[in-house]
Amino acid sequence: MGLAEKISRVGRGYASALPVKTRSLCPECKAPLPAEIYEKSGRVRIRKTCGIHGKFDEMYWESAKFYDFARKFSARSRGIENPNVGEIINNDGTNCPFDCGICSNHHTHTGLSNIVVTNRCDMSCWYCFFYAKEGSPIYEPSLGQIRMMLRNLKNEKPVSTNAVQITGGEPCVRDDIVDIVKIAKEEGYAHVQFNTTGIAFANDAELAKKVKDAGATTVYMSFDGTSKKTNPKNHWEAPFAIENCRKAKLGIVLVPTLINSVNDNDAGNIINFALNNLDVIRAVNFQPVSFVGRMPKALREKQRITIPGAIKKIEEQTRGVIAESDWYPVPCVAPFSQFVEALTGRRQYELSIHFACGAATYLFMDGNRPVPITRFIDVEGFTEFLSEKAQELEKGKSRIATGAEMLLKLGKFIDRKKQPKRLNIGKLLFNALVRHDYKALGEIHHKTLFLGMMHFMDPYNYDQARVERCDVHYAMPDGRIIPFCAFNVLPEIYRDKVQRQYSVSWKEWQRLHPDENINYKYRRDVKRLEASEIYRNAYFGQQNFFPEGKK
Amino acid sequence: MKSALPFRKLIRLEFSVSGLKSSEDAAALQYGLLLNDAIIRCHVDFSGGKCELLYNPSDTNSRKIIASVKRPLRAKAPDEAEINYAEIVKSGFHSQGAKNG
Numbered sequence: 001m002g003l004a005e006k007i008s009r010v011g012r013g014y015a016s017a018l019p020v021k022t023r024s025l026c027p028e029c030k031a032p033l034p035a036e037i038y039e040k041s042g043r044v045r046i047r048k049t050c051g052i053h054g055k056f057d058e059m060y061w062e063s064a065k066f067y068d069f070a071r072k073f074s075a076r077s078r079g080i081e082n083p084n085v086g087e088i089i090n091n092d093g094t095n096c097p098f099d100c101g102i103c104s105n106h107h108t109h110t111g112l113s114n115i116v117v118t119n120r121c122d123m124s125c126w127y128c129f130f131y132a133k134e135g136s137p138i139y140e141p142s143l144g145q146i147r148m149m150l151r152n153l154k155n156e157k158p159v160s161t162n163a164v165q166i167t168g169g170e171p172c173v174r175d176d177i178v179d180i181v182k183i184a185k186e187e188g189y190a191h192v193q194f195n196t197t198g199i200a201f202a203n204d205a206e207l208a209k210k211v212k213d214a215g216a217t218t219v220y221m222s223f224d225g226t227s228k229k230t231n232p233k234n235h236w237e238a239p240f241a242i243e244n245c246r247k248a249k250l251g252i253v254l255v256p257t258l259i260n261s262v263n264d265n266d267a268g269n270i271i272n273f274a275l276n277n278l279d280v281i282r283a284v285n286f287q288p289v290s291f292v293g294r295m296p297k298a299l300r301e302k303q304r305i306t307i308p309g310a311i312k313k314i315e316e317q318t319r320g321v322i323a324e325s326d327w328y329p330v331p332c333v334a335p336f337s338q339f340v341e342a343l344t345g346r347r348q349y350e351l352s353i354h355f356a357c358g359a360a361t362y363l364f365m366d367g368n369r370p371v372p373i374t375r376f377i378d379v380e381g382f383t384e385f386l387s388e389k390a391q392e393l394e395k396g397k398s399r400i401a402t403g404a405e406m407l408l409k410l411g412k413f414i415d416r417k418k419q420p421k422r423l424n425i426g427k428l429l430f431n432a433l434v435r436h437d438y439k440a441l442g443e444i445h446h447k448t449l450f451l452g453m454m455h456f457m458d459p460y461n462y463d464q465a466r467v468e469r470c471d472v473h474y475a476m477p478d479g480r481i482i483p484f485c486a487f488n489v490l491p492e493i494y495r496d497k498v499q500r501q502y503s504v505s506w507k508e509w510q511r512l513h514p515d516e517n518i519n520y521k522y523r524r525d526v527k528r529l530e531a532s533e534i535y536r537n538a539y540f541g542q543q544n545f546f547p548e549g550k551k
Numbered sequence: 552m553k554s555a556l557p558f559r560k561l562i563r564l565e566f567s568v569s570g571l572k573s574s575e576d577a578a579a580l581q582y583g584l585l586l587n588d589a590i591i592r593c594h595v596d597f598s599g600g601k602c603e604l605l606y607n608p609s610d611t612n613s614r615k616i617i618a619s620v621k622r623p624l625r626a627k628a629p630d631e632a633e634i635n636y637a638e639i640v641k642s643g644f645h646s647q648g649a650k651n652g
Contacts, residue, residue, distance in 0.1 A: 023575075031575065032582075033575065034575070088563060088605065088634060089563075089594050089604065091592075094577075094597070095595065098593075099594065492585075501558075501591075502557055
């Protein structure tokens with residue numbers, strides 16, 4: 001339907017068995033380099049040689065076995081009809097990743113859009129590079145510019161994004177943040193979320209209600225662990241943010257950045273924490289660490305963790321309740337889109353990202369027991385079935401006959417004995433796929449927890465085949481739309497460069513905002529926070545969903 | 552907040568580049584040029600042996616840009632034209648027509 005399938009500029013073989021050729025970057029000078037992804041001792045690595053800076057050999061994935069499993073789910077990608085190929089300067093993607101805009105080579109439409117609304121932050125985390133240091137220019141697009149960027153994203157054809165993440169810096173330092181949410185809703189975004197420390201939501205009891213009333217759907221809250229040591233950023237405030245969002249009925253996604261030897265041993269506890277707050281926490285989206293700037297190899301090797309490594313840690317820490325076999329790469333859902341598209345004749349959202357970029361599973365609560373979806377649904381069998389039905393529809397098979405066949409055969413992919421009680425997953429799936437009725441899915445969210453992994457790249461493990469397929473995009477005020485791993489790995493030609501162009505000086509910002517204290521940095525009263533009932537209830541006396549001996 | 556566009560007029564500069572051995576060379580040259588804050592957009596075409604870019608005339612000029620292309624690469628025969636930045640931003644936004652390559 002419409003666009004032809006895209007072929008990667010690094011070759012058709014990106015999803016082939018290892019070794020695989022690709023293109024990468026020199027971490028020192030960012031020169032584009034041919035690279036090879038290969039297996040060594042059961043792990044997957046990427047190696048490249050820069051003529052000036054020598055050889056680089058970096059961990060790509062901890063598990064060659066999981067890599068081999070994941071690559072089976074590479075999905076067809078068709079790009080967009082109206083890429084930002086300049087009429088003045090050609091940016092056809094031949095010099096990927098330096099041609100972003102979105103270029104005509106890009107494989108995947110925007111799935112999740114990001115709008116940076118400020119580079120100010122009320123914290124000064126030592127490892128962060130996103131926020132404006134004292135005296136630095138301030139980047140804060142106007143409401144008009146934000147609307148323009150949102151509209152630009154919506155103009156992607158034939159499918160445009162339905163979700164926007166308002167990010168920063170810390171977006172909640174803007175006093176017009178509620179207006180930004182309203183603008184996003186006016187521009188047709190069904191899903192509006194904040195990428196935040198959550199501290200503003202903790203300290204302002206009304207903020208959650210205000211943004212919810214304006215149309216926000218989720219708070220995407222940083223949460224690096226359940227202890228002071230693993231989460232120095234917002235360990236004390238997170239319970240208050242959760243409580244205020246609970247009162248406002250505003251959902252939260254916990255976002256831990258996982259670093260090996262730092263907080264990797266807290267992954268299971270984070271999931272347990274989320275299960276104890278299932279009425280408000282919708283998901284946990286783990287982000288294995290990406291390294292910024294130069295870092296010695298020994299330290300990188302020590303701290304590097306990727307998707308299979310994180311999944312393995314979770315398996316160990318949940319005592320097998322959430323096993324490696326319960327996780328699937330994101331593009332495994334492509335057959336769902338393909339089927340609905342074939343049934344409706346309308347182009348659908350396509351999660352055609354690279355199989356190494358993300359993985360997910362779903363937990364359903366059966367009483368007090370979390371059960372991964374894979375324990376009662378044959379995911380592979382069902383997706384193969386959907387793919388088959390989609391192809392039949394594309395060849396002209398009757399929709400009514402297909403719908404009937406779906407009704408008859410759906411059950412064979414579901415193990416009703418293992419299905420959580422009072423859950424009729426077959427009915428839910430049928431309604432969603434055939435009737436496009438998603439109401440019931442929304443009704444069971446308080447009994448489910450989505451678990452995701454999203455691994456953004458750095459110059460050491462950069463793989464052009466992944467950038468080509470990225471669907472997490474930033475909109476910029478100069479009209480361009482840039483994939484995440486170009487925007488943040490090459491800030492010198494994208495993020496920082498354009499923000500500098502559109503910034504005002506520190507002094508000028510102060511002049512324009514005489515009532516605001518530009519130097520404000522949050523200071524916590526640890527004793528007061530730790531003495532509160534909300535804090536104590538959050539971290540002590542929690543139910544343990546993964547006790548010894550349980551599987 | 553800076554609502555106005557950061558530039559009014561830019562210069563579109565096109566010049567030939569010789570000595571490129573591969574598409575990686577072209578991409579590396581493009582990256583190097585984009586590190587210059589005065590260069591707003593850039594594309595180096597390996598097969599055509601040329602570079603087209605937009606620069607801010609308040610901060611640099613074509614002579615300096617050409618001089619920044621170091622041996623073994625050589626740049627010459629520049630061709631310039633003035634362009635409104637507003638036009639670039641407008642053309643950069645998604646247009647209605649299909650341009651899928």
